[in-house]
Amino acid sequence: MNSLYIKRCRTIDERKYLISIVWLFLGLILGLETTLGQKNVTAIDMDIPFISPAVTINGKSTVYYELYLTNFSKNIIQLNKLEVISIDKSVALYTSTGVNLGDRLSGQGVSKEKNKYLFLPGSTSVLYLEYEMPSENNIEAEHRLTFSFEGKSYTISGAKADFSNRGPIVLGAPLKSGPWAAIYDPKWQRGHRRVIYAVNEKARIPGRFAIDFMKLDNDGKTAVSDRNKVTDWYGYNADVLAVSDGEVAAIETGFRDSKYIDQHPKHNASNATGNYIALDIGNGNYVFYEHLKFGSIRVKTGQKVKKGDVIASLGFTGQATGPHLHFHVANANSPLGAEGVPFEFEEYTVLGVYNDFDDFGKVPWDYVKKLSDSILKNDRPAPNTVIKFE
Numbered sequence: 001m002n003s004l005y006i007k008r009c010r011t012i013d014e015r016k017y018l019i020s021i022v023w024l025f026l027g028l029i030l031g032l033e034t035t036l037g038q039k040n041v042t043a044i045d046m047d048i049p050f051i052s053p054a055v056t057i058n059g060k061s062t063v064y065y066e067l068y069l070t071n072f073s074k075n076i077i078q079l080n081k082l083e084v085i086s087i088d089k090s091v092a093l094y095t096s097t098g099v100n101l102g103d104r105l106s107g108q109g110v111s112k113e114k115n116k117y118l119f120l121p122g123s124t125s126v127l128y129l130e131y132e133m134p135s136e137n138n139i140e141a142e143h144r145l146t147f148s149f150e151g152k153s154y155t156i157s158g159a160k161a162d163f164s165n166r167g168p169i170v171l172g173a174p175l176k177s178g179p180w181a182a183i184y185d186p187k188w189q190r191g192h193r194r195v196i197y198a199v200n201e202k203a204r205i206p207g208r209f210a211i212d213f214m215k216l217d218n219d220g221k222t223a224v225s226d227r228n229k230v231t232d233w234y235g236y237n238a239d240v241l242a243v244s245d246g247e248v249a250a251i252e253t254g255f256r257d258s259k260y261i262d263q264h265p266k267h268n269a270s271n272a273t274g275n276y277i278a279l280d281i282g283n284g285n286y287v288f289y290e291h292l293k294f295g296s297i298r299v300k301t302g303q304k305v306k307k308g309d310v311i312a313s314l315g316f317t318g319q320a321t322g323p324h325l326h327f328h329v330a331n332a333n334s335p336l337g338a339e340g341v342p343f344e345f346e347e348y349t350v351l352g353v354y355n356d357f358d359d360f361g362k363v364p365w366d367y368v369k370k371l372s373d374s375i376l377k378n379d380r381p382a383p384n385t386v387i388k389f390e
Contacts, residue, residue: 043072046159055342067127081146094131168342171243178388182381199337208340210328220364236323250278255317274318290326
């Protein structure tokens with residue numbers, strides 16, 4: 001056998017080998033294209049811009065955060081189910097479907113048709129999440145979203161979140177005695193928790209954990225007699241207290257109180273705070289007291305204060321429908337350009353709750369057998385509970 005024949009055989013073998021490699025490579029590419037094509041067809045991006053530690057509400061560890069969903073496909077997608085899965089234990093921490101899922105969505109890109117929630121192409125929606133969290137530390141989770149279009153169902157996983165138990169801020173009382181209604185509800189479409197402000201080209205939720213405190217009498221009324229007369233309201237002119245040692249970072253003093261509710265001017269977002277104090281309590285955290293009474297602020301920027309100091313009086317200024325104290329904590333010295341962070345109070349007593357907020361200010365609150373007259377420590381009031389501070 002001559003050397004030319006051997007060389008040709010090797011060349012043919014090499015060619016066969018190369019051809020097989022090419023076909024294998026093409027097969028992988030085609031398969032990858034098919035997979036990627038499917039992902040492109042069903043492309044929903046999930047993102048969590050800001051995550052905060054859990055907060056104790058009525059003794060239960062609870063998390064608040066937002067899942068941003070963007071539909072990058074050309075398809076109208078039906079959203080069916082969201083699961084939050086613990087990565088290490090592979091168990092569902094939270095599940096939302098149907099109407100509950102739809103009620104948590106906010107955005108122009110979602111429409112409701114016969115209790116089906118359709119996610120439009122090229123749109124972004126925010127899914128507001130609040131749920132109880134196991135008490136153990138260092139929980140990591142991912143989000144599993146099930147959706148469908150053209151008769152087929154798809155499930156994607158992503159948007160990992162670290163819920164390490166760093167612990168919220170614990171504060172003293174912002175007000176004296178009570179009864180005080182802790183007014184908020186994460187389900188309210190236009191409540192503080194769901195209002196996003198784009199300040200300095202970045203979207204944030206400063207009021208994610210905000211509470212409006214409004215004083216009541218024992219019959220659940222907000223005013224002595226005339227609810228239209230501001231000075232008749234029980235909370236008006238009440239002492240506002242420093243909830244921690246700190247330094248006054250900013251104040252606003254230029255708003256005058258309206259004498260009557262129906263004469264109160266409408267304010268835009270930039271004037272929503274009315275008169276306010278921002279208190280720097282360290283570690284990048286700032287306490288905001290808003291709607292303060294004109295002429296009542298007793299502190300100046302840069303002044304040091306001690307927990308329990310009287311720093312102002314509750315008023316009726318800014319964007320408000322009645323005298324109350326707006327209270328929240330954020331991660332920057334800006335009423336609107338900062339992320340709201342969780343906080344708890346050192347101690348308060350639960351008196352009851354308004355299960356139907358339409359009854360607020362008209363009738364006494366509902367008695368809660370398990371919690372009423374209970375002293376809670378290192379805790380945050382539940383939505384629309386009535387409390388007193390010690």
